[in-house]
Amino acid sequence: MGLNSKFWWKWLLVGGTFCFSLTNIPALAQETGFINLYNTGVDIRLGARYFERQCSRCHGLDAKGNDETGAPDLTVRLSRASSDAGVFRIIREGIAGTAMLPVSADVPDPQVWQLVTYIASLNTDPANFDLPGSVAAGAALFTGRGDCGSCHMVGGVGGRRGPDLSRVGERRDPDELKTDLIDPNETVLPRWWTIRATATDGTVVEGWRMGEDTFGIRLIDANANLWSFSKEQMQSYERVEDSTMPSYAQTFSESEIDDLVAYLFSLRKEN
């Protein structure tokens, strides 16, 4: 998940259809199984800073390209690379016969990965994604038949039985959003695991796991009450890592799911 996961990347790994020879893959990429480990907000910022110094004179400060230098727009889907590893390779090796020269050999791999992360982070503009669904139709389903607001907040309105979706488009790509709707159990963040706690006096409290540590557990129950237990006050507790969100695979048609995905993907800070 996150900003660097292009949704077809999984297929690339599974299918094993590498568009470049294995020997070209830098050592770090091999070690980590092509996963970019430098994918946090800090990496984006450091990548952006390095980009500004080394790359912006051709690609522009906004990375949107520059006709004079012939450097392409990097905020849209790239034409020469379709994976993090591919972008890494371009930066490391340059593009032969063009002004796109490799970065200096003494630039360490992590710094290159930060550039990769930064470039990946640019490509979340919904305008760059050709999504089949309709944002307006998705919004109507969300508040209407889907009744998603009974569990989710968007823009400060809605329930507390699911994550706030006001900016979900920034953290989930369209493929992931689709999976969220049809197979909610695929990824369940620990915050949304459920815990059933039985106190020494037999009282049972069930809720979502806001925090758990060696000595204590903190929950929010379905009525949004907050509870804090010390483990020594409990007889037992049960932790379920399944999602409490229903699957919508049967509820909605393929195109309705597309509409919801388009709507969810449009939810970001600016809107």
Place this chain on the structure above:
Amino acid sequence: MKRLAILLVSLSLAVQVSAQEEPFQTTMTPAFSPVTWERLLNAADEPENWLMYSGNLSSQRFSKLDQINTSNVADLELKWAYQIPVIDRAETVPIVVDGIMFITEAPSNVVAVDARTGRRYWRYDHDLPEDLRICCGRNNRGVAILGETLFMSTLDAHLVALDARTGNLLWDVAVADYAKGYSKTAAPLIVKDKVVTGVAGGEFGIRGFIDAYDPATGERLWRTYTIAGPGNPDVSSWSEDSWQTGGGASWITGSYDPELNQIYWGTGNPGPDWNGDARLGDNLYSDSALALNADNGEIEWYFQFTPHDVHDWDAIQVPILADINYQGRLRKVMMWANRNAFYYTIDRENGDFLVGKPYALQTWAQGLDENGRPIRVPGMFPTYEGIVVSPSIGGATNWWSPAFSPQTGLFYVNAFDGEQKFFKRDEEYTEGERFTGGGGQYIQPIDTYFSAIRALDPSTGDIRWEFPIQPRSSAGISTTAGNLLFSGSVDGYFYALDARTGEELWNVSLGARVHAAPMTFSVDGEQFVTIAAGNVVMTFGLKD
């Protein structure tokens, strides 16, 4: 890839036995119930909670809790610590609602923790731009709560509303443009159905104001400028157009009197701070106490402590309200130890000056006239070469909260008998850049100067006792019905004094500057005291 991981933990027999010895009780109380305006109005009567920055609407910072008292305070021990991940001087005063504590973190984040353990429920992380304009650290002093919503100021001059149960962002409004030098650091004040809040930025040539917002929507309901402008005859207290960059920031939390329906709020220095040549006149309403009508924000009266200030002596102190016996009559007063080294008791019905006396070393005024206006010592304005004046730029006190105990009848303030060399400089205003017109410097090591907590009789301004502090304090003060006074110092002590006499009863070295005010609360009948030092929030209680 369906995951069905079910974890069943049966705790060991040994643990169960010990658990049975100690019956399960406390944590079965689900926290918390909505904080209505009635609860805020009567905050003093639910001392188990600390519902707002200054404890209650009169900002006395007095708690009716007395489980911890003069006889057992020496038994205090650390119960838990919460480390704020950003290293800075924490200035936060947490609030506690029914066993949940809300702590603001530098730069503009909030966490909700279990008040008994300090363990986290949720955290809100505010996105900030990189080009902030801030004068004095990446700080935040606390949240306000109404219903189930928290309100927080942010360094990019926004006001945000958060769901207190989840930390979800409900709304986020820009109060002012940070690029012009505005920022926000103080806890807002809830007044009836409004969120009242001020701005910082007095070193950037802003024009200060106090705003009220709709808690449900973030819509602005009124704005009162702290600097008189066109249409207000008091604009004549500014030469030419100097009011436009007149400062008067409002960066500390005010107080409210429900009977008079007045909000009391202090205002900061005029801009530029140290060069008054281009802003001749009294510079209203900089360095003043303002009484605002809570419904429409209109200024009902003002009291200017330092007319035409050229020493950066903001009247950014928390106004303390109490009804005290003054010359044989019960009077509704406001108590104010000002950065300019004078203590004032003011009639808060009309702003009339009742008492005024220096409470710390000062060399700039011969005294106050019958209206409380200072009679200046000639030749004390900053010069290009520099001139030594007391108090220093930081002042005889500053924003750190004073306290009043209705039990002792005393007003308490952290006082500094310092001096500094003040310089002036010619400076042009450029939007978004510092606009101060000078500065200051210490001429001797700071250890040379004297500091103390001073206890004053508000009906006379006389100092009843003082507790010396070496080298200095920038901490707030709280007192309790246990006759205790809690405060801290810049060298990292947290301590308790007897509020009646100033006698030292307990101290602990926390190892980093105490730059916040203490607060106290209880959960399930057990009293705690919390203080931030360095970037750590620490909670103390009696030994089990």
